Structures are given as structure tokens and as C-alpha cells.
Amino acid sequence: MIKKDAHTQHISKKFNKEMEELKSHVLEMGGMVETQVHDAIQSLVEADSALAESVKRNDKSVNVMEVSIDEECAKILALRQPAASDLRLVLTVSKTITDLERIGDEAEKIAKQAIQLTESGQAPRGYVEIRHIGEQVKRMTSDALDAFARFDAESALAVAQKDKVVDMEYSSAMRELVTFMMEDPRSISRVLNIIWALRSLERIGDHARNIAEHVIYLTYGKDVRHIGLKKMAEHVEAKK
């Protein structure tokens, strides 16, 4: 198991600084993406098209950040030839920013649904679910980033576990909204906007879970993707 200061113990002060900067750039990108998700949800539930437009605009900055951090990773790999836990950090960062960028994309998609809803009028249902599931995936994203900052595999595990709850609540919200559409076909188009936004929130939960899995790899060197929550918990327990 490695600790969060493991990457600043090199003889080269410059290398220490580069690794610190890499980490802090990821957290900076994470902060941007958290704001995007928050604003996208807000723009939808408040029917605030100006806010939704700003989410669409700001997605560009998230993309720029992804490309720039990827360049940083490639440079460190080429010039520093990191090994062991340093290499793991760089690989984790490279995967994590892909997920962060996708979370940003989903926020942009939610903002687009928000804009359509300000044009067509509010949907008759689904806002409670958007708020509720929205709160949960925002929390998951922020917890996954905290777990990354602190190399905290146990918190990361909790994020992955929470994704299952979100998936269940998403399915139940979907069933309800489909039933509602059948009863009120005139609202189909607007309810679909809500459904797409919910789908994006559910995807954000998936990406937060991915980041959490990267953090477990970073901390313990064990790739826990695709092995199921039970085995994942066993691995984290065993390493404690």
C-alpha cells in the first residue's frame, strides 16, 4: 500500500514538484467538472437557460484541461521513466481524466436538455428524481476525487458501492416516468428530456465509480475493474 506522500520522496526536487503538480491539476480539473455537474442540474431544475449556456461553453475548458494533463503524463513517462508507484500514479491520472472529461460531456448533455425544456415548457414530472439522483452522483464524484487526493481505497470502495444504489433508483425513476408517459402522451417529448438527463446522471455515477476503481489500483496496485463489488470489498479489507 502506498501513501499520499509517496510521490514526493525523490532525490530530484523537480520530479517531486512535477508529481505534485500532476495531482493538483487532476484535482483542479475535478473541481471544474463538479461545478459543471452542479450547474447543469441547477439549470435544469430552475429552467435557467443562461446557466445552461454557460455549462455548454465551459465544457471547452474541461477538454483543454484533459489534453494538457495527458501531455503532462506523456512528458513524465518519456523524461522521468517512472517505476512502481510513480508509474501507477501517472497511469491512474491518465485514466481518471478520461472519466472526468466524460462526466463533463454528460453535464453538457444535461444542459442541452435544460435548454430544450426552457423552450418547450417544464416537464410535468421527474424533477424530484433529478434533484435526488443528482445530489447522489455529485457526492460520488466529489468523494471519488477526495479518495484520489488522499489515496484512500476505503472511501473509493464506498463510492463504488453507492453506484449500485444510484442504478437502482435510476431504474425505478425510469419505470415511473414511462408509466406516466403512457397516461399522458402529450408530455412524451418533455418527459424524454428528463429521461435523457437522468440517464446522464446515471452515467456520471458510473464514471465516478470508474475513478474510485482507479484509486484502488493506485493505492494497492490491484486492478479491481469488472470483478464485482463483493470481491472488490474483500481486496480492500485484506489490504487494510
Place this chain on the structure above:
Amino acid sequence: MIKKDAHTQHISKKFNKEMEELKSHVLEMGGMVETQVHDAIQSLVEADSALAESVKRNDKSVNVMEVSIDEECAKILALRQPAASDLRLVLTVSKTITDLERIGDEAEKIAKQAIQLTESGQAPRGYVEIRHIGEQVKRMTSDALDAFARFDAESALAVAQKDKVVDMEYSSAMRELVTFMMEDPRSISRVLNIIWALRSLERIGDHARNIAEHVIYLTYGKDVRHIGLKKMAEHVEAKK
């Protein structure tokens, strides 16, 4: 610009072999994923639940392949400390397999819709669109993998350009299906199964485009994500 034999010119024959194997594992995983997409579409349009079940089962092999290729990449980075175009190949592989795995996930989602449709009865609309858009994203996936195998940035550019066509056709199919649901609310649930499958196909197109962008990076060292098709075409033209 690098050519496809650039990674087999090392003094170390073992390193040459490792790089060749890495490439061929990606293509093997690509072949698996292509089959998954093909079978998923087939299971949906033919209402073949046995085939759909086999797609769900086979997704596990795709996941295993992703984890194993990622380990290969980490090993090469740690032991060979590759530079320049070798490093680019490893980074490209690492990103490409993430997209391949996601394509596999989308195929699995299509198979799940197929199973629901064999239970609830065929949808009244949408099969023509599934076939048509399905053919296109299958072709895009296979062309992106060919471009990877041949380090062919021009073919990769063509894949990215085709994604725009698919997105337009997807939007037009969606509008039609929403209109149909309003006219025939009893079919909402089944038409939604088709809509989810179409959404998955559209996502497969996005991932094929991502792979194409990785190939352009691999060939020219230029990161062309998020810069738009026009600029991407200019870069590829300039390097020809």
C-alpha cells in the same frame, strides 16, 4: 510521421516481439468487440434471445482482455521505459482498449434490449434504423481498427468524419420514433427499447471516432481530440 513497422526496429528482439504482441492483442480484442456488436444487432432484429444471452456472457471475455492488455502496457512502461513513437503506441493502446471495452458494454446493453423485446413482443417501428445505423457503426469500428493496424491517419480521419453522419441519422430516427410514440402510446415501452438500442449504436460510433483520434495521435503525435473535424482534416492533410 511513423510507419507501422516502427516498433519492430529495436536491437532487442524481445522488445520487438512485445510491441508486436501488444498490437496484435488490441486487434484480437477489437475482433471480439466487432463480433459482439454484430451479434447484439442480430439478436435484436431477429428477436433471438439465445444470441442475446451469449452476447451478455461474452462481455466478460472482453473485460478480461482489457485488464490483461492494460497490465501488458504497465509492464512495458516499467521494464522497457519506451520513448518517442514506442511510448505513443503504448499510450494509444491504453486509451484504445478503454474505448473497445465501452463498445463491448454498449453491445451488451443492446442485447439486454433485445431480450426485453423478445419478452414483450416486437416494437412496431425502428428496425430499419437499427439495421442501417448498426451497419454504419460496425463499419466505423472495423475501419478504426484497420487504421490502427496500418497506422493510417487518413482512414482514421474518414472514420471521424463518418461519425457526424451517424449522429445526424440518429437524431432524425429519434424524432420519428418520438412522433410515433405520441400517436401510439401503447407501444411506448417497446419503442423505448429501440430508442435505447439506437442510443447505444450512436455511442459505439462515438467510441470508434475516439479510436480514430488515437490513431491520428499515434501516427503524427498530434492530439486531435476536441479540435473539430475541420482542423483535424487540416492537420492530417498538412502531414501527408
